Amino acid sequence: MKHKDINCENCFISKSSVFNVLSDEQKETLRHNHSCSHYKKGEVIYKEGDKPTGLICLADGKVKIFKEGVGGREQIVRMAKPVGFIGYRALFASENYIASAIAIEDSTVCNIEKKALFEMLEKNSEFAINIIRSLATELGFSNSRTVTLTQKHIRGRLAESLIFLMETYGFEDDAKTLKVYLSREDIANLSNMTTSNAIRTLSTFASENVISLDGRKISINDIRALNKISEMG
Amino acid sequence: MKHKDINCENCFISKSSVFNVLSDEQKETLRHNHSCSHYKKGEVIYKEGDKPTGLICLADGKVKIFKEGVGGREQIVRMAKPVGFIGYRALFASENYIASAIAIEDSTVCNIEKKALFEMLEKNSEFAINIIRSLATELGFSNSRTVTLTQKHIRGRLAESLIFLMETYGFEDDAKTLKVYLSREDIANLSNMTTSNAIRTLSTFASENVISLDGRKISINDIRALNKISEMG
DNA sequence: TTAATTTTGTGCTATTAAACATAATGACAT
DNA sequence: ATGTCATTATGTTTAATAGCACAAAATTAA
Numbered sequence: 001m002k003h004k005d006i007n008c009e010n011c012f013i014s015k016s017s018v019f020n021v022l023s024d025e026q027k028e029t030l031r032h033n034h035s036c037s038h039y040k041k042g043e044v045i046y047k048e049g050d051k052p053t054g055l056i057c058l059a060d061g062k063v064k065i066f067k068e069g070v071g072g073r074e075q076i077v078r079m080a081k082p083v084g085f086i087g088y089r090a091l092f093a094s095e096n097y098i099a100s101a102i103a104i105e106d107s108t109v110c111n112i113e114k115k116a117l118f119e120m121l122e123k124n125s126e127f128a129i130n131i132i133r134s135l136a137t138e139l140g141f142s143n144s145r146t147v148t149l150t151q152k153h154i155r156g157r158l159a160e161s162l163i164f165l166m167e168t169y170g171f172e173d174d175a176k177t178l179k180v181y182l183s184r185e186d187i188a189n190l191s192n193m194t195t196s197n198a199i200r201t202l203s204t205f206a207s208e209n210v211i212s213l214d215g216r217k218i219s220i221n222d223i224r225a226l227n228k229i230s231e232m233g
Numbered sequence: 234m235k236h237k238d239i240n241c242e243n244c245f246i247s248k249s250s251v252f253n254v255l256s257d258e259q260k261e262t263l264r265h266n267h268s269c270s271h272y273k274k275g276e277v278i279y280k281e282g283d284k285p286t287g288l289i290c291l292a293d294g295k296v297k298i299f300k301e302g303v304g305g306r307e308q309i310v311r312m313a314k315p316v317g318f319i320g321y322r323a324l325f326a327s328e329n330y331i332a333s334a335i336a337i338e339d340s341t342v343c344n345i346e347k348k349a350l351f352e353m354l355e356k357n358s359e360f361a362i363n364i365i366r367s368l369a370t371e372l373g374f375s376n377s378r379t380v381t382l383t384q385k386h387i388r389g390r391l392a393e394s395l396i397f398l399m400e401t402y403g404f405e406d407d408a409k410t411l412k413v414y415l416s417r418e419d420i421a422n423l424s425n426m427t428t429s430n431a432i433r434t435l436s437t438f439a440s441e442n443v444i445s446l447d448g449r450k451i452s453i454n455d456i457r458a459l460n461k462i463s464e465m466g
Numbered sequence: 467t468t469a470a471t472t473t474t475g476t477g478c479t480a481t482t483a484a485a486c487a488t489a490a491t492g493a494c495a496t
Numbered sequence: 497a498t499g500t501c502a503t504t505a506t507g508t509t510t511a512a513t514a515g516c517a518c519a520a521a522a523t524t525a526a
């Protein structure tokens with residue numbers, strides 16, 4: 001369910017956004033061609049096969065992007081955090097979405113119309129170069145992940161996922177609890193393993209004092225050990 | 234070993250290249266900032282960790298791009314054909330290479346200087362948009378491949394690789410023999426399996442009359458069956 | 467509050483594919 | 497031609513992990 005007109009100004013003012021090379025006037029143009037929506041935890045933002053209507057910016061919340069594979073088994077290909085973009089790959093490739101996006105927390109997104117965006121790309125080449133850099137970086141990440149997910153063993157894959165979540169979402173105030181609360185199934189889908197094995201391996205990590213578990217709360221006790229497991233298997 | 238000044242004009246005149254939106258004058262500018270090289274089968278074009286010096290265009294030949302994973306096991310992430318670009322990801326992300334490129338046939342490549350290329354990106358936004366589209370398409374391919382390689386079983390993965398090679402390099406004049414001659418090891422590295430299993434599974438496909446084998450020559454007898462194996466496992 | 471449903475946790479079994487071993491074949495250098 | 501090395505081929509064993517079954521706990525709905 002969408003609630004219109006919720007503030008998503010974050011998307012335009014963030015220093016780290018690809019928009020940072022736009023002039024105030026250009027930002028204003030995009031602002032005039034956007035709409036905001038709100039999604040509750042678990043709601044679908046877009047589905048595999050849908051046609052993109054614009055560039056979606058995540059102003060607040062957390063979103064998982066995943067593909068359905070063999071027998072409906074899902075593989076999470078990306079986790080988005082604010083301020084970040086989602087669905088841009090399909091938009092720029094002029095294709096339909098090849099993955100789905102679901103809010104894993106209540107989220108606010110803003111949609112910038114395709115037409116206005118492409119006009120901006122033509123006008124401001126520095127902006128285009130920013131997009132090129134983002135896509136190239138993301139492609140490198142994807143290639144690395146392919147190798148990881150296919151070659152590392154379960155412990156290595158899970159350790160790497162935990163490191164990834166740590167780097168993406170950071171810690172709570174205690175400096176050790178991951179600031180993201182995923183189901184065991186989502187953790188499994190991120191790490192290319194069954195839910196059973198994700199549960200089992202998390203328990204093992206906890207028994208080795210590498211992490212602590214309290215429901216969906218995961219605390220990292222020993223980053224060095226986690227890195228070692230990720231690298232060595 | 235590199236041989237300078239071998240013709241690689243293909244790269245500039247190809248209709249299907251991202252350069253097709255450049256004016257004659259702009260093409261001339263890039264031409265003034267390029268150099269050609271030749272690589273024999275098996276020679277390294279660049280290695281993981283190297284710093285890109287420009288955009289490499291494959292004018293003639295065939296190249297495999299691969300990453301080294303756990304225990305040096307290689308995963309082929311892309312196969313390049315003429316006219317196509319290699320090494321552009323690292324260049325555009327301003328990173329060092331995260332994969333290596335090796336000629337699998339005698340190949341001619343041309344290197345367009347980084348500086349001239351980026352100046353062109355700034356001048357011609359249509360060109361930049363072309364690059365954006367290429368990167369976005371490639372990213373989609375990479376994401377799909379991640380799911381395939383992690384979820385499909387051996388038969389499915391191998392079938393998909395054969396279809397991929399067929400779509401990438403096409404057939405010889407007999408309309409059934411793949412126009413690319415890979416070692417069993419390369420086929421394995423493309424399909425995320427051991428060499429033994431690639432050999433075994435190819436034999437099985439041959440015994441099922443889906444393909445025919447004659448040394449490194451692979452002929453596709455039944456595309457429909459191959460597609461079915463790829464989809465169903 | 468109770469009932470229903472989902473999520474988490476744990477043990478056992480079956481299956482897949484890797485690892486290993488050993489030939490056979492083919493390519494290449496001397 | 498002859499030896500060396502890489503590649504291809506095939507059989508056997510072993511290890512990893514998916515699949516399944518079931519119970520406990522937590523969450524949601526009635």
